[in-house]
Amino acid sequence: MKTYEITYGHQKIPFKLVRSKRKTLETRVKPDGSVEVRAPIDLDINKILEVVSKRGRWIIKKKVHFQQYPKEGLKKRYVSGETHRYLGKQYRLKIIASEEYRVKLKGGFIEIHTPDPSSEIIEELLYNWYTEHAEMKFNQILDNTMKIVKKHGIKRPEMKIKRMKRRWGSCIHNKNRIHLNLELIRTPPYCIEYVIFHELVHLKVPNHQQKYYDLLNIILPEWKKSKNYLESIEMV
Numbered sequence: 374m375k376t377y378e379i380t381y382g383h384q385k386i387p388f389k390l391v392r393s394k395r396k397t398l399e400t401r402v403k404p405d406g407s408v409e410v411r412a413p414i415d416l417d418i419n420k421i422l423e424v425v426s427k428r429g430r431w432i433i434k435k436k437v438h439f440q441q442y443p444k445e446g447l448k449k450r451y452v453s454g455e456t457h458r459y460l461g462k463q464y465r466l467k468i469i470a471s472e473e474y475r476v477k478l479k480g481g482f483i484e485i486h487t488p489d490p491s492s493e494i495i496e497e498l499l500y501n502w503y504t505e506h507a508e509m510k511f512n513q514i515l516d517n518t519m520k521i522v523k524k525h526g527i528k529r530p531e532m533k534i535k536r537m538k539r540r541w542g543s544c545i546h547n548k549n550r551i552h553l554n555l556e557l558i559r560t561p562p563y564c565i566e567y568v569i570f571h572e573l574v575h576l577k578v579p580n581h582q583q584k585y586y587d588l589l590n591i592i593l594p595e596w597k598k599s600k601n602y603l604e605s606i607e608m609v
Contacts, residue, residue, distance in 0.1 A: 377410075379422060381429030388425060392416075397581060400428050402435035404606065438605065451495035457483060459503075460510070461561030468495060476502035500555070507534050507558040514566050521592055522573050530576060541603055542568040544575045551576070560603065567599030 378387045388400075388408035398421065399411040412421050425432075449455060453468045464483045471486035476498050478484075485498050511534060519529050531550040537543070541564075544551045551572040557565050570593045578585040589596055 377418075377422065377425075379426045379429060381426065381433060384433065386425075386429060386432055390418075390421065398424055400425060400432065402432055402439070402604075404439050406436050406439060408432055435604070449496070451492040451499065457499070458559040459483065459506075460558065461564070466495070466499075474498060503555060503558050504534065507553075507555055510558065510562070511553055511565060511569070514562065515569055518566060518569050518573060522570070525577065525588065525592070527573050527577050530573070542572045544572040546576055546579050549576060560606070564599045564603055567593060567596050568603075570596065 375390050376387055377390055378385055380386070386408060388410050391409060391411045392414045393411060395411065395413055398413070398416065401409045401411070403409065410421065410425055449457070451466065453466055455466045456463050457466060458464070459478070464478070464481055467479075467482040467484045468490050469484055469486045470488070470490070472488055473486060474488070475486040476483065477486075483499070483502075485495055487494055487498060511532065515529070515532055519527075523529075528549060530544070531548070533550065533552050534555050535552060536556065537552070537554040541554045541557055542552060551569070553565075553568060553572075557568060570589065574585060574589050574592065578588060
């Protein structure tokens with residue numbers, strides 16, 4: 374991973390360049406204001422600098438956007454009073470001494486009943502609860518989205534949920550399968566819907582060509598709202 378720099382107006386914008394086996398160039402501004410560019414292995418550095426320079430205005434805009442939002446601590450301690458999100462809303466953890474292991478949503482709290490209050494156990498119980506609810510919620514939203522996309526020749530895929538570091542979702546076109554990031558359960562339902570639509574359209578149009586966006590605009594005209602929200606938060 375190397376660091377390069379472009380100049381936009383009077384501002385210098387450093388960015389980290391990550392090369393991988395991909396076909397397109399992606400520019401990402403993280404919530405801490407750092408910039409990461411992911412590019413194909415064989416793409417000429419001058420071409421990369423040219424593309425990133427053209428995105429200078431967008432990069433500055435995203436940096437300003439992140440400065441307007443208070444940053445949540447990324448390192449969780451899993452203690453009472455700590456804030457966690459579920460379907461886009463904030464809840465506080467309430468650790469309750471109990472003889473049984475149980476998690477439930479009550480008022481503005483995620484109550485965790487446990488005989489062992491260690492952070493490792495609390496984290497495991499919380500993520501088991503997230504996984505259980507993600508299975509139900511994601512399948513429910515997939516059911517609803519299929520009613521819309523099936524008329525475009527898209528068949529219901531196999532869906533798998535897993536934790537991913539860099540992606541909200543992915544798909545395997547030749548196996549008719551989509552993968553959804555478990556962390557989506559923390560985001561508003563309209564974001565989950567967007568990621569599912571995004572991957573469903575990819576089952577029909579593999580790459581981000583104009584045909585892909587034409588179909589996505591027909592199916593989900595306000596998709597950019599969800600995309601912008603997801604770009605404004607950091608995966609944990």
